[in-house]
Every structure is written in C-alpha cells, then in structure tokens.
Amino acid sequence: MGKRGEAFLKIFGAVYxxxxxxxxxxxxxxxxxxxxxxxVESGRYExxxxxxxxxxxxxxSAGRARLIQALMTQNAEARIFAVGDDWQCIYRFAGSDIHIxxxxxxxxxxVFAGHTGVHHTVDTGRTFRSVDKIALTARRFVLCNPAQITKTVVLAGEAEHPAIQIAGTRRxxxxxxxxxxLKALAAEPAQPGRKATVLLLGRYRFIEPDMRSLRRRHPNLAITFKTIHALKGLEADHVVLLGADSAHSHQ
Structure with a gap:
C-alpha cells in the first residue's frame, strides 16, 4: 500500500x-x-x-454496476445500452472506475452459442468542438494512461496557428x-458586438483569482472561473488552465 496509502486511510477512517x-x-x-x-437481489423487487x-x-462505480447486474440477473431477457466516454471520467474520487x-x-x-461476454460497441469518435491541434494533443495526453481505451478521433477541423500555449510561471x-x-487575448480580433469568453479552470476553488479585479482590468473579456468538475459540458472561446503543475513543483 505504501506510506501515502496508509496516511490516507488513517485520516479517512476518522472522517468516515x-x-x-x-x-x-x-x-x-x-x-x-x-x-x-x-x-433486487432478494427478489423483493421484481x-x-x-x-x-x-x-x-x-x-x-462498483456499487452501481452491482445494481445493474442484479437487474439483468433477475430477467434473462434484459438488455443494457450504455453511453459513455472513458476519456471524460473525472469522478474517480467519488468511486468511478473506468475498468468496469x-x-x-x-x-x-x-451469452450466445456458448460464448459469454457477448456485446457490441459503437465508437462515436467525432468531436464537434476541437480542432486538430487540441484534439490530437489531448489524445496523446489521455493515452499516456494505459487504462484508457484507444480510440480514433474525427476532428472538427484544422487550425492554422497553435491552439495550445504554455505560460511558465513561479509562485x-x-x-x-x-x-x-488576458491582455494578449483581449488584443485578438473578436466578433462585433460580442465579448470573447474566457474560462479560467482550476482543480480547487482556493486557486480562484480576484475575479472582480480581473474583470475591471479586462472589460472587453467575459471572464469566469470554474473548477474542472463544475465545468463538464461547458465551453468558451479561450480556456486558461491554472495551477497546471505537480505537487512537488514550484513552477
């Protein structure tokens, strides 16, 4: 388990x-x-x-998977239709398990003709949001984790200029x-009569910057902050990922 796991269990036990x-x-x-x-398993619910x-x-999660398995076990004719993208799994801390x-x-x-595990998968790999320089970079990053399912990504288009920039910083x-x-984003051409939207993303709420000050200094931008878990499904013209560093780094 290691020292980290033991330390977690010691704290978690008290919290639990x-x-x-x-x-x-x-x-x-x-x-x-x-x-x-x-x-369901006891038969009290049919x-x-x-x-x-x-x-x-x-x-x-394992608990919800067990519920589905109980439903299917009770009715041999039951069929399951599941929609999901393991690349978007972000609730591991709440029990999600992409191995399922x-x-x-x-x-x-x-079961069919003596074979078990019979199922059919449809890969809908088309993205309607991301161009090549975002989608392909994201694909390479996600597949660094061998637990992820390998997929082909059909792009929304191609970009002429780099779509991802890294701004190095210290504390x-x-x-x-x-x-x-933000000044550089404000200087880019925008659609007439519309502010460019900027989404600041952080893993935790405590890294949220002074939004009132930022909006005052950059009135031509519609700036919002969200945690990565609250963001899911949303989009913006520009996304800034804050605190993209390891716990052991000072960068």
Missing amino acids: REYQDTLGERLDFEDMVNRATAL IPFRHILVDEFQEI MRNFGREFGG DTGEQVLDDS
Whole structure:
C-alpha cells in the first residue's frame, strides 16, 4: 500500500466515522443504491424492464454496476445500452472506475452459442468542438494512461496557428503572467458586438483569482472561473488552465 496509502486511510477512517455519526439514520446516495441492489437481489423487487439505459457510463462505480447486474440477473431477457466516454471520467474520487467500462463484456455481456461476454460497441469518435491541434494533443495526453481505451478521433477541423500555449510561471509571478495572458487575448480580433469568453479552470476553488479585479482590468473579456468538475459540458472561446503543475513543483 505504501506510506501515502496508509496516511490516507488513517485520516479517512476518522472522517468516515464522523460522517456516519452525522448521517445517523438518514440515507445518502450510496445507501440508496446499496439498498436498491439488496431489494433486487432478494427478489423483493421484481423488475418490469427489458431495456436498461445508462448515460454517463464512464462514471459508473462498483456499487452501481452491482445494481445493474442484479437487474439483468433477475430477467434473462434484459438488455443494457450504455453511453459513455472513458476519456471524460473525472469522478474517480467519488468511486468511478473506468475498468468496469473497459471490461464491459465481462461485466454485462450476454451469452450466445456458448460464448459469454457477448456485446457490441459503437465508437462515436467525432468531436464537434476541437480542432486538430487540441484534439490530437489531448489524445496523446489521455493515452499516456494505459487504462484508457484507444480510440480514433474525427476532428472538427484544422487550425492554422497553435491552439495550445504554455505560460511558465513561479509562485510569485502567477498573477502577472495571468494578467499578461488576458491582455494578449483581449488584443485578438473578436466578433462585433460580442465579448470573447474566457474560462479560467482550476482543480480547487482556493486557486480562484480576484475575479472582480480581473474583470475591471479586462472589460472587453467575459471572464469566469470554474473548477474542472463544475465545468463538464461547458465551453468558451479561450480556456486558461491554472495551477497546471505537480505537487512537488514550484513552477
């Protein structure tokens, strides 16, 4: 497990006990999933469904997968249709496990002519948002993780100029570098009568800069800040990723 895992469990154990004491007799989301699974597995609930549709399947957890398996076990005619993109899985901290999606056939596949794990996959790899210099760079980055499913990306188009720029900074120069970057974006041509939208992204809320000051200094830009988890599904003309460094780096 290592020292890091042991340290986490030591802290988490105390947090978990306090959470359960605060929860008392109330139910949280995982309790509802587990109780629903128990009802299905015991036969106290009989499913009337033949088709089970699951959206955002990349965020499925072991508990939710068990519920789906219980539903399918109860009705041999039940079929599951799942939509998801493992490249967009961002809730690992909440229990999401992309290995369930990667091993879909083993977990949810049917049986045909003596073969188990029977399933069919449709790869919808077209992106309607990103040009080559973003989509292909993102693809190379994502596939550095061998757990991700390899896919072909159909691009939205090609860009003439670099679409990704890296602005190096130190702890004491971050604000100035961000301000200079916003000045450069404000100087770019914009659509008449419309402010260019700029989305500042951070992993945590505590790195949010002084938004009132930024908006005052850059009135020609529509600037917002969101955490990466709150962003999902949104877009902007320009995206600035803040604090893109490792925990051990001073850059």
